[in-house]
Amino acid sequence: MRWLRDPSFWVSVLIVALAGAWPLVTGSASGREDMSLILMFVILASSLNIVLGYTGYVNFGHIVFFGLGGYIGFYLISQMGWHLIPAAIAGAIVTALFAAVLGAIILRLRGAYFALATIGVNEAVRALIVNWDALGGAVGMTMNFKRYQAYGGPMNALWVAYGLMIVVALLSVITSYGVRTSKFGLGLLAIREDEDAALVLGIAAPKAKTIAFVLSAIFPALAGALFFFKNGNIEPGDAFRLHMSVEGIVMIMLGGYGTVLGPIVGAATYERLRGYLLTSPIFKDLQLAFAGVLLLLIIIFVPSGLVGWLRNRFPKVRRVLA
Amino acid sequence: MSVILEIDHVTKRFGGLIAVNEVSFLLEEGEILGLIGPNGAGKTTLFNCINGVYAPEEGRILFRGHDITGKPPYAVARMGIARAHQVVRPLNELSVLDNVTVGACYGRENLSLGEGRRVAEEVLEFVGLAEKRDVLAGKLNVAEKKRLEMARALAARPYLLLLDEVLAGLNPAEVASMLNVIRAIREQGITILMIEHLMHAVMNVSDRIVVLDYGKKIAEGSPKEVANDPKVIEAYLGDPELALSLLEEGK
């Protein structure tokens, strides 16, 4: 395997694996919750990066996949009595199908039009679910506490969900790496740079874009199922929060657009930074404004993000930082 | 010799404007055909019809015996038609090598990434861009970008190469070296259809020439025949004196 000899593959994978394993080693539940959130953001950002960073399509509705996967998974677990794993997989499959159909339709739009359409899709789906009584409508659904017994009790259920979160995070990072270093990924990068030229060069852009879109949909769907399982309840407002998509984009920008490691670094940095801003006595009241200024500075002065900047500044690190 | 490309009564309209009007001609395998005509004559539009960017309203385009009319550009590219654009379109944020690798991987031979890289290295050597392989394409100068455009098309290992004003904007030395490249490409057995404004150059390298004016084909033949065709001189160049002098220069 070419991958196994590539240091940059191991850098990305091991960072996620080691960081993810840390709470397992220490057994700290609090560390687990902290890391669980970071891993979830890694999943969201890494998968979004396939469409945003590699293919160049600005997707504001990425969170729709998270919400759909969460809803389907939650419905199967709480109402149908399925086990978490098949429920999450079923949620991911349905979400992938949804992404395939949606992608084939809206990926015809380019630039700002596509970005706007994704906002519209997220809002339409959210509004639809609010009106869908079988899925609990605006009230959402709750899960009986006894369901956790099947996973060795509620405490254990959280560890199970966490373990699966690590697996999904690793899968999403490996997929991101796989795409980035493959012929398929090169095609996506060409589409990002100039879609018309890419078409003339022989890249079947409509198909490639749709595949990228589907790939990017699977992981947030899995994460959504895990997250809401852990949560014990689901509501449309939490499942389709547009703001979370934007946060995902910010993470990617922070870490490095179009790189494998960037979204990982971006997710962790963003999460820690926010935690700091929120609790720092100096920034507490102005944390949002401060974060805004920071974001603006990054976009203007370090547009390639942390990893991108390192790669540009020190070409030697390119071998290890993909 | 066999016919590689057949343009059969192709018409392309934009609203009321007829950009290409019932144009027909044949292209033999291994030949260099120059396509000339004043600005707005429909040359680039015809290219766009051939490689699938536009679907013509009427007529057929046959490539190696297959009807490719209205096929999407990527399908046409896979069948072995590559194109270098008039306005260069490098993939700016990718390295020169990656740019050419894209051409190789998604071209006629549908190579794997590794094989594509190898082909790309060869082609870069061939067009003289080898030492720039790791530079981002956006950072090249105009002449280098033109070469890159050409390299990317070549890497696809096409049967037919569409060259759209690849000489425009180059200084005389660069033109000369690019012409050498074009000749060398033909040596490899690749058929070339080229749009060119530089008269002496196109007269020099083309085996035959087709002249378009207002979307219509007004002349076809050897450079010499075309150069002496009064219709061409009148319609295309307006000033016969100037035209003749330009054509003379080409000899």
Place this chain on the structure above:
Amino acid sequence: MKGVKWLLTVLFILALVVTGCAKAAPTPAPQPEQKPAEKPAAKTMTVVLGFTASQTGKYAKESKEQVQGIQLWLKDLEKAGGLKLPDGTVVKFETKSYDDESTKERVQQLYTKLITEDKAEFLISPYSSGLTAAAAVISEQYGKVMITTGAASDSIYKQGYQKVYQIYTPASRYLTGAVDALKAWDPNAKKIAVVYEKTKFATSVAKAAKAYAEKQGFEVVLFEGYEKDTTDFGPFINKIEAAKPDAIIGGGHFQDGSTFAKQLYEKKTPVKMVAILVAPAVPEFAELGDAAVGIIGPSQWESLAKYSPDSAKAAGVSWFGPTIDEFVSGYKAAYGYEPGYHAAGGYAAGLVLQKAIMDAGSIDADAVKAALDKMDMMIFFGHIKFDTGEYHGLQIGHDMVYIQWQKKDGKVVREIVWPEAAKTAEPVYPLR
């Protein structure tokens, strides 16, 4: 080989950095170890009480009041020399609190931290049903007692939790009193329109109110939810008018509720009664001026309410804690303005916990749970009693009061108009 070594070093450092970051607490640095519980010989012990506050985000305002209520309770308890158990031990509370940003993912993260790192023995819920539902999963998993306040949703108590106890009157009974009031005030009123914001809380309230109204013999002529963030109710009000209801009940939160009330007024919609959730109970509702007049709203608690040791005696239950006046003046002294029901709910949560620990005579979670199950008392907040059956922990003692904005001497003031026993003024009825 050299490359591999180098790579491993880099990896190791990166992993350290990332995990190190992860360990760095998001909030105040961890306090030195505290082992509060296991010191039987000592006469005082310190117990950690944990909760999150929404310092930022959409619930910031309500949450702040709730937390102030909790803090006032702690201060009062401190003044009284702490909580004395029957065996003479004095229990003192130390609070741990973090900002949950009004989001669920934070709530779960922080409650886990409160329990596992800060060793909180007892918990109070965040503000809002959604956040509380997320917190309850965690507290129940660790077998901790959690008193919920600011969370009215019923669904939390239908999940089989054993140690989650609700202070607020549940959503299912939020508007039922309005139906009763209408029935008492006007025997001829027959038609009700139930219109509600499509959110978890308002939808559950509206569904229960509809069912109750139908049981009481009313005809529900319109039952429709509107999208949250609705600003223009014009066309919707036209539709309501066309259904010709005698009364409109429903609403959602402050923003939509006050907008709705304002537009009902502007359109002079001919109804006899309007009772909507949340908005009328908030003091800023008075900014609507004339549009506020006549609007009825359920309130968990009012400073005008008449719960007292006497009414406790009348109801046959015991009284505990400060009187309403003591609470209100204490709150005013501490924060400079009158407490609303969010603040009262916070204080009440503390009070209930205090009483339960006293009754249990220990801080053992199971003993406290047993005390809470048995609890049946009245405090300044009203009657407190929990369901111990299928919906364990659901509040079944406490009742809503209904306020109405009325005009007195050119000023808009709030009066309690229902239930009869608590009322401070005659209702303005019919409205138009």
Place this chain on the structure above:
Amino acid sequence: MDVLLPSLVDGLLIGFVYGLAAMGLTLIFGVMDVVNLSHGALIVLGMFGVYLLYTALGLPPYVGLFIMLIAGILLGMALYGIAIHPLLGGPHLSTLLSTFAVSMVIIGVGTALFTSTPRNIDFSLGAVQVGNIRLLGTRVVAAFVAIIMAVGLYVFMYRTHTGKSIRAVANNRDAAELVGIPSRRILALSFGLGTMLAMVSGGLIATLFPFNILSGGVYELKSFVICVLGGMGNPTGALLGGLILGLIEGFVPVFMPVGWTPVIEFTLFVIILLVRPSGLLGAR
């Protein structure tokens, strides 16, 4: 049917105001190909501007609007210099994020100063009864102001030299620069105009509905829908789009549960984007 007419009138009146808000968004998009994600925050700024002038200085809301007019242009030009100009010509993502960052700053500072407490301008112009339709004074005036602003913008764009320059830059920036139009100043002015429209419409909305610092999101989403209905970059279309949206909001509740309005709006939004990305008015 006696529901339909009043609802359509209600929808129409508010539609003008929505349309005005969307004109700001679409103007900026048309001229510099930037989707302004701070649009909602700017609308809120207009609301608070008018509110503060009214409560603190006792200025009538319509006087406050004039001040918002000037403040909007100046603020917009400043924002252009900070957040847009350095990023023009880059990928779409950069300006999307930079305008989003601006919105974070505005809302962050706003929350710190004003908290998220709801505000209401207690101001009324009475109402007139026409048949079974009750027309609210504030709504009629808001629609009227919106129309005047729209006409004013039209005249400015088509009759003045500066307006023509804006259109030229929108059409082809490089060519405009070749004929000596100072594109940077024109772009800054356009962003100023867009900001002004957002703030003025915010001020108008504040006279109609209660609001808080977070209210901008709804109007921003509505503006997106309207821009797409009317054609991105087409200010006249935006006014029409606003009317259509207003009509939908008036029309839908008559025939189905009001909760379905957003489902219909956003589905329509996506469909229009797909089949007629240039809007209902534009050529295909």
